[in-house]
Amino acid sequence: MRQLIKAAEFTGVITGLAAKIAEHETDYDNVAFVGIHTRGIPLSNRLVKIFHGQGKNVLEGMLDINLYRDDLSETSDKPVLKETKIEFDINGKIIYLVDDVLYTGRTIRAAMDAIFDLGRPKAVHLVVMAKRNGRELPIDTDLVGINVKTQPTDNVKVKFVETDNKDDVTVLEDGEY
Amino acid sequence: MNLDRKDMLGIEDLSRKEIEIILETANKFAEVTNRPIKKVPTLRGKTVICLFFENSTRTRTSFEIAGKRLSADVVNVSAQASSVKKGETLLDTAKNLQAMHPDIIVCRHSSAGACHVLARYLKNTSIINAGDGAHEHPSQALLDMMTVMQVKKKVDGLKVAIVGDITHSRVARSNIYCFQKMGASVAVVGPPSMLPCSIKDMGVDVYYNLKEGLKGADIVMMLRIQQERISHSPFPTLREYSRHYGLNNETISTLKKDVLIMHPGPVNRGVEIDPDIADGPYSLILSQVTNGVAVRMALLYLFSGVKTLDI
Numbered sequence: 001m002r003q004l005i006k007a008a009e010f011t012g013v014i015t016g017l018a019a020k021i022a023e024h025e026t027d028y029d030n031v032a033f034v035g036i037h038t039r040g041i042p043l044s045n046r047l048v049k050i051f052h053g054q055g056k057n058v059l060e061g062m063l064d065i066n067l068y069r070d071d072l073s074e075t076s077d078k079p080v081l082k083e084t085k086i087e088f089d090i091n092g093k094i095i096y097l098v099d100d101v102l103y104t105g106r107t108i109r110a111a112m113d114a115i116f117d118l119g120r121p122k123a124v125h126l127v128v129m130a131k132r133n134g135r136e137l138p139i140d141t142d143l144v145g146i147n148v149k150t151q152p153t154d155n156v157k158v159k160f161v162e163t164d165n166k167d168d169v170t171v172l173e174d175g176e177y
Numbered sequence: 178m179n180l181d182r183k184d185m186l187g188i189e190d191l192s193r194k195e196i197e198i199i200l201e202t203a204n205k206f207a208e209v210t211n212r213p214i215k216k217v218p219t220l221r222g223k224t225v226i227c228l229f230f231e232n233s234t235r236t237r238t239s240f241e242i243a244g245k246r247l248s249a250d251v252v253n254v255s256a257q258a259s260s261v262k263k264g265e266t267l268l269d270t271a272k273n274l275q276a277m278h279p280d281i282i283v284c285r286h287s288s289a290g291a292c293h294v295l296a297r298y299l300k301n302t303s304i305i306n307a308g309d310g311a312h313e314h315p316s317q318a319l320l321d322m323m324t325v326m327q328v329k330k331k332v333d334g335l336k337v338a339i340v341g342d343i344t345h346s347r348v349a350r351s352n353i354y355c356f357q358k359m360g361a362s363v364a365v366v367g368p369p370s371m372l373p374c375s376i377k378d379m380g381v382d383v384y385y386n387l388k389e390g391l392k393g394a395d396i397v398m399m400l401r402i403q404q405e406r407i408s409h410s411p412f413p414t415l416r417e418y419s420r421h422y423g424l425n426n427e428t429i430s431t432l433k434k435d436v437l438i439m440h441p442g443p444v445n446r447g448v449e450i451d452p453d454i455a456d457g458p459y460s461l462i463l464s465q466v467t468n469g470v471a472v473r474m475a476l477l478y479l480f481s482g483v484k485t486l487d488i
Binding site (some may be wrong): 054064066069073077078079081082083084085113117118119 | 180201202203206208209212213214216217218219220221222225478480481482
């Protein structure tokens, strides 16, 4: 197991992510952060807290992508549904989709479909804690906490105090738990 | 978390955990039904046949809407307009439908056990029971449970009274199983001629007097008299039945302040329930119908494959 970000550095990385977003963003009245279940939500919460602390009134929501998965017809196994809660009008908003890891891109494809079923946003950006190689779709982002070079058998784990009782980013190599 | 069964035939077979899985899933689908565009692509390419051998407004429409909101292709077959009229048996009809490769058949039939027969013979299709004779109507009990939980949050320890034609009511049977499994106690109330003699074996309290039966009840569920299943009149006149067992303002005034009144529909106004009560502040009747769509979305979702997986 390789540890890429330690607990002590974790908050600094998120602050850095918020700064990266702030480099380009000007229209905060229309910005909404949407966390993807499960570990996109704590990251989204923390980003929103930073912006609220700066007096920027960004909106927040959460998204479950399970109804939009592309493998539902291939398998008889049904994923457990989680809560989708977007209580603002998507139309015209600048959406920052937030997830823990960007890997194949399939989750983000599903998330975009889910967002567009709720309305027509002005723009959709993607924020992730860790970006690894292995994309299967033309989806990419620069709003990244850490870039990780991985083998296909590696497993990148982002943990949050809120969901896992600790903050860190690790890579589990083939067969590790 | 696992719902490892091919068919949804009745509440009797389900564990409390399975009921909770279905209700949690239904709660998630309630969000979809509140959207401006009420459709998700989840069951794209799946085919659902609603095979109804009995009349229905709510259940059939509700399953059809549920399927369509999940992007399934829903086909309705009603016995009145099918080859059943030409002498085809239930099993032949079902086998012919299966030959067209549907994923789910939602079936309602006037004979108890009809859905079990289909489930046994149709190996490749999930069967959902939408009411079989006087036996079970599981999706109704689940939507009733969802409706109660929205208001009461917790069912453990609640007292439920089911009033009316218990003998012919599949809704009563499914609800007795469902509420008992979730920790509530159930009383049935009605004239002796409408209570089956073996009903006590289901672990319910039996009352022949309405006021006694409703004492302390948190939930009162009124039932329609199922004239279509009754050959001899179980009481002298409807007026007399209504006077003894109908729910009116006078009876309501003796009940708990936060009592909830439910009815699976169709309502016979002025017989088992006064219009004032059906439309009044205690009534959950239309919430039941709304929740029916979410519950049926959950059933179609969970039963469109054989297993569910916790991820």
